[in-house]
Amino acid sequence: MNNPVPFEGLAIGGKRTASSDGKTTTVYNPATGAPIAEVAAATADDVDRAVCIAHERFSAGRWKEMRSRERGQLLQRIANLVRERAETLAQIESQNGGKPISAARGEIASVANTFEYYAGAVNKFFGQTIPVNANGTSLTFREPLGVCALIVPWNFPLVISAWKIAPALAMGNTVVLKPASVTPLSALALADLALEAGLPEGVLNVVPGAGSSVGSTLVTHPLVRKISFTGSTAVGTQVMKQAADGIKRVSLELGGKSANIVFADADLDTCVESSIFAVYDNAGQDCCSRSRIFVERPIYDEFVERFTARAKTLKVGDPADEATEMGPLITPQQRENVLGYIRSGDEEGATRLCGGEVPTDGPLARGNFLTPAVYVDVRTDMRIMREEIFGPVVCIMPFDGEDEAIRLANDTPYGLSGSLWTRDIGRALRVARAIETGMLSINSSSSVHIEAPFGGVKQSGIGREQGMVALEHYSEYKSVFIAND
Incomplete structure (x- = not known):
């Protein structure tokens, strides 16, 4: 019984x-x-x-x-x-x-x-x-x-x-x-x-x-x-x-559809690891998730290679396990919603480098698990680039220069959070002021500090x-x- x-x-x-x-x-x-x-x-x-x-x-x-x-x-x-x-x-x-x-x-x-x-x-x-x-x-x-x-x-x-x-x-x-x-x-x-x-x-x-x-x-x-x-x-x-x-x-x-802007002079070791958790923390179920990553073209291929390699090794598993880095989605329906976006990304022509799979055997098959997905070859008119997915899905896109980075980051009805990575503090402040968002982190992925205001602009x-x-x-x-x- x-x-x-x-x-x-x-x-x-x-x-x-x-x-x-x-x-x-x-x-x-x-x-x-x-x-x-x-x-x-x-x-x-x-x-x-x-x-x-x-x-x-x-x-x-x-x-x-x-x-x-x-x-x-x-x-x-x-x-x-x-x-x-x-x-x-x-x-x-x-x-x-x-x-x-x-x-x-x-x-x-x-x-x-x-x-x-x-x-x-x-x-x-x-x-x-x-x-x-x-x-x-x-x-x-x-x-x-x-x-x-x-x-x-x-x-x-x-x-x-x-x-x-x-x-x-x-x-x-x-x-x-x-x-x-x-x-x-x-x-x-x-x-x-x-x-x-x-x-x-x-x-x-x-x-x-x-x-x-x-x-x-x-x-x-x-x-x-x-x-x-x-x-x-x-x-x-x-x-x-x-x-x-x-x-x-x-x-x-x-809601949010936050941008993560990576300039060519970024510290890639720190940036890649931080960017992984900016997307996959809480299985991507985060209004501040940096699910759109824009990378300056000279380092685009290297960033994609390093980010994808880390996403593949992210430990998805039992939340009670101290080594687990990503747990399940909250409900079967939420997982199905995310799978709908993955099907949409595939059908619209984006390239899925990894993830987006449901475990079908072992203990993870009982829960609402989904492996972390990485997309490239994306366009700004795709659903996976425009809509809040609320799941472990990221889109990575190249850019050329500050102006294009700002335009891409602002090409969304949302304006909650975001990050940018550069060693040039002057550029960091210029871009930060130009991005239409309530919060933005420079060389960090953290949006939450109890001492500082938290909230968004536009439809956020x-x-x-x-x-x-x-x-x-x-x-x-x-x-x-x-x-x-």
């Missing part, structure tokens, strides 16, 4: 509960296809209850009127607990999301760092005193918004949750978080840790469920004052339209996560004028 998998309830008002209709969603390990949990599937009624409780906690005043230093101390306790339970959380993230355990540990460390950063930042975020004229002075205050609806994707479930939760709580808001229905486990675990740290009941609520019901109800709920959504551009467009009727504040972190979104600017997105200015007489 099969052992039953654990049940995970909704986190509403400080309690774990079943959904109002008793329905659940089975959560699977993408590396094995085995069920790992039954999770309560929130209904519209459950969402309404969570929002109403969050609104009551906000209106009661205890949380929003708490001294910022005290809220910071509470956030620090959450950070400390995340560090204490880091291995447990990493195992959850690895098993639920298919991440190599080494990568999952790094993500949990980032979660703790995020809460710690906002623990220290919140009491350093002030209003202003403005002498407006001889008759008086204006004071500005930063006030919390109210209930914040936070909707996060499945590719980095806990990291992105922390990016949103920590600044929202720091400013005195209350939160209803909707994790992706396929990866809800780490967010529910975080809700438990927050209560253990002393967060008042009902300040943080977690409602897993389908986007069509839970997400839509959250976005349109009249008591929700702020929506922060991370996901696809198509869904983000719908979120923005739905939020417009309620004149709600909206932050959107959406509006608003910013991380850094001090995130506190602005979770607060409102109030101006008070004081007359001198």
